[in-house]
Amino acid sequence: xxxxxxxxxxxxxxxxxxxxxxxxxxxxxxxxxxxxxxxxxxxxxxxxxxxxxxxxxxxxxxxxxxxxxxxxxxxxxxxxxxxxxxxxxxxxxxxxxxxxxxxxxxxxxxxxxxxxxxxxxxxxxxxxxxxxxxxxxxxxxxxxxxxxxxxxxxxxxxxxxxxxxxxxxxxxxxxxxxxxxxxxxxxxxxxxxxxxxxx
Amino acid sequence: xxxxxxxxxxxxxxxxxxxxxxxxxxxxxxxxxxxxxxxxxxxxxxxxxxxxxxxxxxxxxxxxxxxxxxxxxxxxxxxxxxxxxxxxxxxxxxxxxxxxxxxxxxxxxxxxxxxxxxxxxxxxxxxxxxxxxxxxxxxxxxxxxxxxxxxxxxx
Numbered sequence: 001x002x003x004x005x006x007x008x009x010x011x012x013x014x015x016x017x018x019x020x021x022x023x024x025x026x027x028x029x030x031x032x033x034x035x036x037x038x039x040x041x042x043x044x045x046x047x048x049x050x051x052x053x054x055x056x057x058x059x060x061x062x063x064x065x066x067x068x069x070x071x072x073x074x075x076x077x078x079x080x081x082x083x084x085x086x087x088x089x090x091x092x093x094x095x096x097x098x099x100x101x102x103x104x105x106x107x108x109x110x111x112x113x114x115x116x117x118x119x120x121x122x123x124x125x126x127x128x129x130x131x132x133x134x135x136x137x138x139x140x141x142x143x144x145x146x147x148x149x150x151x152x153x154x155x156x157x158x159x160x161x162x163x164x165x166x167x168x169x170x171x172x173x174x175x176x177x178x179x180x181x182x183x184x185x186x187x188x189x190x191x192x193x194x195x196x197x198x199x
Numbered sequence: 200x201x202x203x204x205x206x207x208x209x210x211x212x213x214x215x216x217x218x219x220x221x222x223x224x225x226x227x228x229x230x231x232x233x234x235x236x237x238x239x240x241x242x243x244x245x246x247x248x249x250x251x252x253x254x255x256x257x258x259x260x261x262x263x264x265x266x267x268x269x270x271x272x273x274x275x276x277x278x279x280x281x282x283x284x285x286x287x288x289x290x291x292x293x294x295x296x297x298x299x300x301x302x303x304x305x306x307x308x309x310x311x312x313x314x315x316x317x318x319x320x321x322x323x324x325x326x327x328x329x330x331x332x333x334x335x336x337x338x339x340x341x342x343x344x345x346x347x348x349x350x351x352x353x354x
Contacts, residue, residue, distance in 0.1 A: 021229070021233075024229055024232060025229065028224040028228055028229065029221040029222065029223055029224050030221055031224070032221075032222060032223075032224035032225070032228065033221040033222045033224075036222055037222075042225075046224075046225055046227070046228055046231070049224065049228055050228065050231050050232050050235060053228075053232045054232065054235060054236065054239075057232075057236055129215075130218070130219055130220070133215060133216065133219060134219060134222070137216075148216075152212065152213050152216040152217060153216065153217070177205055180205075180208050180209060180212045181208070183212060184208060184211075184212065187215075
């Protein structure tokens with residue numbers, strides 16, 4: 001038996017350390033949230049979260065006493081999620097993007113003029129705004145949602161996002177601008193009619 | 200009402216997104232992790248990758264592999280130096296060497312046969328066959344791409 005494995009086999013079966021169970025309970029929402037916002041898919045996010053905690057379990061000896069375990073979890077979740085998306089994207093990009101080409105072509109285009117009223121967020125400040133935002137974010141295409149999440153939630157700069165995703169800086173800026181515009185439009189519409197967003 | 204410029208939109212969106220609370224993980228997540236940990240723990244070490252082997256197994260494997268490589272090197276060196284008569288090998292290696300010789304002979308015979316056939320077929324047939332294979336591949340690829348775009352990408 002592997003001595004490095006913290007699993008203790010008993011007559012009743014295998015048990016995980018109580019500390020790890022508590023640790024998982026404390027961080028599972030953060031890990032899942034990071035994954036689901038990057039992936040835009042709850043099932044895949046649960047798979048990634050499972051993989052993250054299994055990695056944490058393998059390194060439990062060092063992680064259990066680490067003060068930066070939250071950062072480690074977030075980094076691993078982000079990396080696994082982006083790797084997952086890029087693997088999937090490489091598999092299908094030829095079919096899905098061969099005739100689109102709009103992203104690269106849009107690199108040199110002028111900044112998008114957003115024509116929504118200045119107070120569009122304030123008007124829907126109450127009630128369901130958070131749920132609408134989450135759902136609108138989830139509905140964005142990967143190339144807009146991922147840089148937005150990395151910028152607004154993970155505090156990465158534009159340069160870091162471009163390097164991490166392997167795309168040009170101008171493409172990152174264009175995609176993020178379009179993503180914000182799409183979010184704002186959805187929110188503006190949602191503010192007028194919840195049902196309209198649902199359809 | 201003034202249009203929202205990109206910088207202001209970025210600030211507004213940043214504030215709105217950062218105000219979002221964490222989403223609640225599914226109740227099944229902890230159970231899934233627990234079950235996978237138990238499943239992995241039940242797998243014997245020799246079915247896992249090298250990184251999960253116990254120390255003694257890693258040491259034994261390294262020692263065994265090192266010994267094998269060294270023995271092979273010594274055997275090849277001695278054979279090519281002419282210090283060993285490999286035409287009449289003795290001991291437990293004899294049958295293995297004989298098998299290797301026969302396998303090599305079969306390989307050479309197959310190679311000769313393929314080159315003979317390729318030499319006797321006219322280039323027109325070869326290039327025609329190659330073109331047919333490429334055409335079939337491209338047709339299937341195009342069919343797959345079209346099916347994907349119409350049946351999947353538009354969902």
